[in-house]
Amino acid sequence: MTLKRLVQCSIVFAFIVILMGAFTRLSDAGLGCPDWPGCYGHLAVPSETHELDKAKQLYPELTVESHKAWLEMIHRYLAGILGLMILAILILCWRQPSAPKKLSAAIAALVIFQALLGMWTVTMKLMPIVVMGHLLGGFSLISLLLLLYWRLTPLQLSHTMSLSPSIKLLAWLALGTLIIQIMLGGWTSSNYAALACTTLPFCEGDWQSQLNWAKAFSPFQGDHISFEYGVLDWATRMTIHVSHRVWAIVTSIFIIWLGLKLLFQHQGFLRTSAIIMLGLLVVQVSLGISNIVFHLPLSVATAHNGVAALLLLSVVTITFGIYQTAQEDHRSSL
Known part of the structure; x- marks a missing residue:
């Protein structure tokens, strides 16, 4: 398998891992296995009588819930396979003189840190700051893999007008606001706050007088047996x-602003990417509203995580494409 094809496969696989991680978390299976990397002292979910007896000895206060434990272990197996794929990418990159070695090394380092976050998620009993960090690690990993793919695949950029001076800044602002929004989504999920408001467009009751910003965003929430x-x-x-x-409103404004400017100023790759980005934004907002209206159905909430990843990838692609276009404009002006 070529390096480029392996990177393509790893991006798809990373997306599957993100979806599986979201499904596991939203199914309340994050502690389906109370230990790491095994499950109740085994490499697979215990099912035989002697295995269940051992699990009871190790964790007498817990009962093995097989369906939750299997969700957690499948997520770990998939993450492990992704780690091996990225190791292969690192080896191939270092063997090819023209491959981006620093980027591949950064991806490999992130995988190791992501594994540590996965362990701490379990050992620290779903501490929100760790859970959010684990989610952000997954999103960062797939974004870096996409950047590696574009570094290996020269973009076929064509445009009828030069880039306006503000478009590069606007792309970075759109990317920055989206990253913050993903962080807020992870913080909302890890603190089980997705159904804290069940009405639209605002919360029920006298919500304005009860806002508590300092406590809401403090990473320290005291000592607890579990944060589940x-x-x-x-x-x-x-x-x-x-x-x-x-x-979400702020993020949508910047993404729509960026998308419209690209639609009016460019053809080809950037214009197509803008259409995809705007389409994903519509889907993501619709899923967010559906989570409230239908009280967080598992399928919709999981899809909300997945589309967030796709939206991030679209903005990363556009930002990279704008950067490449600016580089070409600069070279042509010399």
């Missing part, structure tokens, strides 16, 4: 939820 199902009060969770909603 959340430890914050309603007002604090509601503040997190409101922040995610409000910043």
Whole structure:
């Protein structure tokens, strides 16, 4: 398999891992296995009588829930396979003189850190800051893999007008606001605040007077046996939820602004990418609203995570394409 094809496969596989991670988290299976990297002291979910007896000895206060444990272990198996794929990418990159060695090394380092975050997610009993970090690690990993792919695949850029001076800044602003929005989404999910508001467009009751910003975004939430199902009060969770909603509006404005400028100023790759980005934004907003209206159905909530990853990849692609176009404009002016 060629390096380029392996990177393509790893991007698809990373997306599957992100979806599986979201499905596991939203199914309340993040602690389906109380240890790491095994499950109740085994490499697979215990099912035989002697295995269940051993699990009971190791964790007498817990009961093996096979369906949750298998979700957690499948996620770990998939992540392990992805790690091996990235190791192969690293080896191939270092063997090819023209391949981006520093980028491949950064991806490999991120995989190692991501594995540590996966371990800490379990050992620290779903501490929100760790869970959010694990989610961000997954999104960062797939974004870096996409950048590696574009570094290996020269973009076929064509445009009828030169880039306006503001378009590069606008792309970075769109990317920055989207990253913050993903962070807020991860913080909302890890603190079980997705249903803190169940009405649209605002929360029910006198929500404005109960906002608690300092507590809502403090990474330190005290000592708890477990953070599963959340430890914050309603007002604090509601503040997190409101922040995610409000910043969604800010993010949408920048993405729409960027998309419209590309539609009017460019043809070819950047224009097509803008259409895809705007389409994904519409889908993502619709999924977010559906989560509220239908009270967080598992399929919709999982799709919300997946489309967020795709939207990030589209903005990363556009930002990289704008950077490449600016480089070509600069070279042609010399």
